[in-house]
Amino acid sequence: MSNAYGIDFGTGNLKIFSKASNDITNIKDTIALVNRNQMYSYGDAAYAMYEKAPANIGVSFPIINGVIADFDNMQTMIYEVLESDLKANIKRSDIVVAVPNDITEVEKKAFFDIFAKAKVRPHSIRICEKPLADAIGMGVDVNEPKGVMVVDMGADTTEISVVSLGGIVISELLPMGGNQLDDSIVTYIRRQFNLVIGRKTAKMLKEEIGSAIEDAQGALMIVGRDVVSGLPMEFEVDAKMVYEGMRDDLQNLATAIKLLLEKVPPELAKDIVHSGIYLTGGGSNIRSLDAFIKSITNIQMNVAERGEETVVMGLSSVVTDAHYSRFGYEMKSRNIN
Structure with missing residues (x-):
């Protein structure tokens, strides 16, 4: 069949x-590999080994950027x-x-x-x-003569596109996404608190208490390695710390969206103002990201319910x-x- x-x-x-x-x-x-070339595991099982695997098992991501x-x-x-x-x-x-x-x-x-x-x-x-698949997945009829802006924030990249009449009018692929936010959180906590944490822990902090605005609430207890003593220790991270770690990257994202909007032809820009910007991808789940981008662009945001799957x-x-x-x-x- x-x-x-x-x-x-x-x-x-x-x-x-x-x-x-x-x-x-x-x-x-x-993918998890044994002896560098033999597949040991893949998918969720392989990801569970990330940052935990012994020396003979290498965990890799076959798609980068x-x-x-x-x-x-x-x-x-x-x-x-x-x-x-x-x-x-x-x-x-x-x-x-x-x-x-x-x-x-x-x-x-x-x-x-x-x-x-x-x-x-x-x-x-x-x-x-x-970008066309994203728009269709969010319920937009891309065959129409109407300008639609789609911002897809993935793990390694963010693609900002304007589509109309079944084609892509303008598009830009930024080398930043959720993984860069995780790395920025890792770097911030190390510099400010002399604590080394893994990317998985940073990802959990971003998803649980991370926010694109400063006045977010919440805190989590994590375990990291103290740089001075070299010993593992518990440490409480609040939402303000996570925000500070992500702030510059999120500002760069909003600026990139604003710069692309300046290149959009006037008639399509009018459509975007009326219909709003469509925000999708796994990164769209960051709390208040839509409100933050709206504060920079003054345009209404439409956030996908299932951003990872649009x-x-x-x-x-x-x-x-x-x-x-x-x-x-x-x-x-x-x-x-």
Whole structure:
């Protein structure tokens, strides 16, 4: 039986929509390797080993800055997920892959070649630009002659785009996302309190008590390593500390959005003012981020309910709805002997 899959290779999470089951699979885009080349685990199980694995197990992220950094292991992982976990018959399946718009053609083609250069090739392979998939996933009819601004804050990158009439008018891919916020929190706590914490702990702080505005409340008890004594110790972190750690990065994000707005043609800018800016991606879950960006741009924000999954939700429409099927296009794979 044939099937169709929409796939979003995120830096943090791998999301797959299956047309047959109408379900979305969302797992960590993480691989654990033994002896550098043998896959030991993948997905959530591999991520659980991050910052905890022994020397002979390396935990890596095959997608970095929105593009494929480890082609062979990413290919192995996606086929393992499709064939073993989802029981896919890949030869009879149609695949639509989401890619960032503001990357090179070579980098886009790598997503296509994950399937085109595999031993088992799908029935068809199409590419869909992420900003369009984002907008469709948030319920926007991108076929309309109406300007829509989408800000997708992912793990390593943030893509700011304006779409209209089924195309991308302007787009910019910023090299900052949730991971940079985590690193900034780690750096701030080390500098201010001589305490070393892991990125996982910083991510937990960001998600639990992090806020884009200064007057947020809340505190968490964490464990880190004291720089002076070298011993583990408990330490209470409040929301103000997390805010201070993220403040400069969030300010840079808001400034980038403002600068892109200045480049938007007047008629499209009018549409954006009336419809608001659409905020999505895993980073959209940061408390009060919408209010912070609105304070800089003076434009209403529309926040996705399931920010991590709006791209794959858009892909679900591309593979199931004839109204959006044209947004998946084919690339050619050239074999070099």
